[in-house]
Amino acid sequence: MSWREEWKKLLWILGAFLAVFYLPIGTVRFDNAILEAFHLAKWYAQEHVLLCLIPAFFIAGAIAVFVSSNSVMKYLGAQANKIIAYGVASVSGTILAVCSCTVLPLFSGIYRMGAGLGPATAFLYSGPAINVMAIVLTARILGIKLGLARAVGAIVFSIVIGVLMQFIFRKEEGQRINAQMAMPDEEPKRKLWQSLLYFISLVGILIFATWGKPEHATGLWNSIFAIKWFIVSFFAIMLSVFLVRWFEVKWWKLAATIAIVAVVGFLTNHLLAFSTGIILFSIITSTDKGETSEWFSETWSFAKQILPLLFIGVLIAGSLLGRVGHEGLIPTEWVSRAVGGNSLLANFFASFAGAFMYFATLTEVPILQGLIDNGMGQGPALALLLAGPALSLPNMLVIRSVMGTKKTVVFASLVIVMATFSGIIFGTFFG
Secondary structure: OOHHHHHHHHHHHHHHHHHHHOOOOOOHHHHHHHHHHHHHHHHHHHHHHHHHHHHHHHHHHHHHHHOOHHHHHHHHOOOOOHHHHHHHHHOHHHOOOOOOOOHHHHHHHHHHOOOOHHHHHHHHHHHHHOOHHHHHHHHHHHOHHHHHHHHHHHHHHHHHHHHHHHHHOHHHHHHHHHHHHOOOOOOOOOOHHHHHHHHHHHHHHHHHHOOOOOOOOOOHHHHHHHOHHHHHHHHHHHHHHHHHHHOOOOHHHHHHHHHHHHHHHHHOOHHHHHHHHHHHHHHHHHHOOOHHHHHHHHHHHHHHHHHHHHHHHHHHHHHHHOOOOOOOOOOHHHHHHHOEOOOHHHHHHHHHHHHHOOOOOOOHHHHHHHHHHOOEOHHHHHHHHHHOOOOOHHHHHHHHHHHOHHHHHHHHHHHHHHHHHHHHHHHHHHO
């Protein structure tokens, strides 16, 4: 062992010792930041892992097992019809009301199965960015101009970012396409309409399980919220029927699961019932000897890869920025002061800060409302809306594990730069 290597180890040990030795424990801001990190992680575990991520993991696992790579390449591959590929990818957010973390298993699934980098990254951006509920809420609370600018900007962003990513990495993508083309064709085991109905049932569970409580107790969104668990139950029963008929799962296993979940829901609450259903469904799929066993194996593979990185990112984001209405290490007044006016620096700071913050679905609107009340300009507000929901520190850590450091840096940079200049243009004409 060389002395140079030993000195490196010594410096690492010394650095760790000094960091621990001088920890500012006892100062109000540092202690509060540590608490905020765990508060955010707890909230994330309660609100997002069960209702958002686990259904998304099962959908990603299903894509890996039940969807042939030829099908993915036909509609989303680099050689697919560009209008269809980017059209499907860019409007996916109107269906999936997901956050920047929930979209990750779905992105990982289609990318691994052969989707081109362009359509895959267009989907990665549009999934959380083009959220109908969020856009309507933005228009209602922050103004119709900001709502429309967000809708148009998000759709345009997803396409432009996808096209640029495909162009920048065209050489690497060409090699990946050639490797995929050399693979033998796979015969689908089920008809297209059967696979479509099966995925509709899975996506239905994801959409309505995550349906948030609206601000006002009237209107369509509130009516759906009032019956959301009945809708989730409908899609779960629909999925069970498909699994029995097309995947040869024993009917009595799913019937027993439905009965147990119904009893738990009647005696306790819907969240516990949903958790019970997830556990029992995992047991059924993991112990089955058919295709469903492969399904659970792929689902578990996605969970192992993504969950640890997400929680690390959530802890860091919570300690730095805190939760809504709570401060971390970075004072809120610093952020408010930095995003006033419509300068290049203000728009860039809004885009950059938004890209690293974690926004759960719809939470960006009340955060922005508070910042605007404290002097935030209209341009930086749009910049944050276009960069924030689509990116976050946890999100970037996982993207890096899927497509590498270089592609992740370019993707994040494109989002930040485009959001910055969009904010400047919007602020100039409508600020």
